[in-house]
Amino acid sequence: MDLNKIKLGYSPFSDSHRANMGYFFRVDGGDMKKPTGFVAVCQCGKIIGAMDFRGTDRVDAGKILGEWLYHGCTVEPRFGGQWQETLSICECEAEAEK
Numbered sequence: 001m002d003l004n005k006i007k008l009g010y011s012p013f014s015d016s017h018r019a020n021m022g023y024f025f026r027v028d029g030g031d032m033k034k035p036t037g038f039v040a041v042c043q044c045g046k047i048i049g050a051m052d053f054r055g056t057d058r059v060d061a062g063k064i065l066g067e068w069l070y071h072g073c074t075v076e077p078r079f080g081g082q083w084q085e086t087l088s089i090c091e092c093e094a095e096a097e098k
């Protein structure tokens with residue numbers, strides 16, 4: 001999960017500036033792959049969250065990602081126009097309640 005890369009996708013710099021500042025960009029050129037969504041994989045291995053990054057406000061998306069990470073989830077990017085995941089119920093909390 002590379003938050004920098006996502007931020008770079010929304011770089012305020014024009015293309016000419018981008019070329020000059022290429023040092024700061026880890027992925028150059030027009031073939032930068034931007035995730036179209038993210039899924040949250042819990043410590044128990046279940047996918048407990050999914051988000052369509054394109055339809056989500058950037059600030060909200062950041063909050064969601066932050067909550068996932070805080071929860072201890074692994075955030076995995078998804079690429080392409082179509083993807084789907086089956087969400088499962090986290091088994092960690094069930095374990096904790098026993």
Ligand SMILES: [Zn+2]
Nearest residue numbers: 042044090092
């Ligand atoms: Zn879990």
